Amino acid sequence: MNLHALRLFHIIASTGSVTRASELLHISQPAVTAQVKKFEKELCLPLLKPEGRGVALTEAGQELAVLAERLFAAERQIERFCEDYRSGAKGNINMAATYLPAHILIPAWLAKFKRRYEEVEMTIRVTNSSEALRLLLNMEVDIAIYGGLPETPQSGIRTEELIxxxxxxxxxxxxxxxxxxxxxxxxxxxxxxxxxxxxxxxxxxxxxxxxxxxxxxxxxxxxxxxxxxxxxxxxxxxxxxxxxxxxxxxxxxxxxxxxxxxxxxxxxxIAVCTRYNEPLSKAAEHFLDMIRHHK
Structure with a gap:
């Protein structure tokens, strides 16, 4: 199915006017009419019928208009979903934390973060230092909040001291x-x-x-x-x-x-650890920015 033609039909059905559709799409009225006729031929269904000086939907056109509205509503929802992920308003943050920051610092950090980013899902695994770094290196978590830096630098891990x-x-x-x-x-x-x-x-x-x-x-x-x-x-x-x-x-x-x-x-x-040369999600970036200023 030609989705471009379906979108054009959807706009005609929504506005009730071929003229208005041509204005919105910046396409000439004859071109709109020609594309609709081609679409009707492709579907083997009449979608529009003359009515006075304009057009009206046929019975098949009315049914198709309902389905098209659902389809393009889903498209708008997908676009919003993608934008929310790009902006960090939605997403998932998997985190490992050692006992000290997990019990003393992180609860207040998370409360502040969730007040602003309610739809970001947070998963926290509380463990010891060695296991937190192992989870980070094995890509099982995105961030490790670490109490007490290791004696020797860990290859592949970027460490930023917070407190x-x-x-x-x-x-x-x-x-x-x-x-x-x-x-x-x-x-x-x-x-x-x-x-x-x-x-x-x-x-x-x-x-x-x-x-x-x-x-x-x-x-x-x-x-x-x-x-x-x-x-x-x-x-x-x-x-x-x-x-x-x-x-x-x-x-x-x-x-x-x-x-x-x-x-x-x-x-x-108290430090935050991430993997070198690997970008974080926008949601994770927002969380790190917040704790840098909340400390």
Missing amino acids: RDELWFVVAPDHKHANRRVSLQEMMREPFVMREEGSSTRERLFSLCRTYNAPPPQISLQFNGLHEVIMAVIAGYGANFVSSMAVREYVERGELCRVHVEGISLVNS
């Missing part, structure tokens, strides 16, 4: 080292409650001990979630090495206390 905070040693208020200044060697004699292997903060602690020739930490309790680690230390067991962002409120309320380790001052980075 910096400190890394603290914390214990319960009745711990013997609470609010005291101790050496790293003394601190490493305490049992630690930490996240699972693959956690960037855990790796930073082991790296710290290697750098200062201190014994490695004794990981006596291990959890897959940051909240569980903090709760165990608040309950009175062991020590934790953690982003200040995660425990600042507990310290301010007196539920946890810092331990000041001599000569140690480390920062923690």
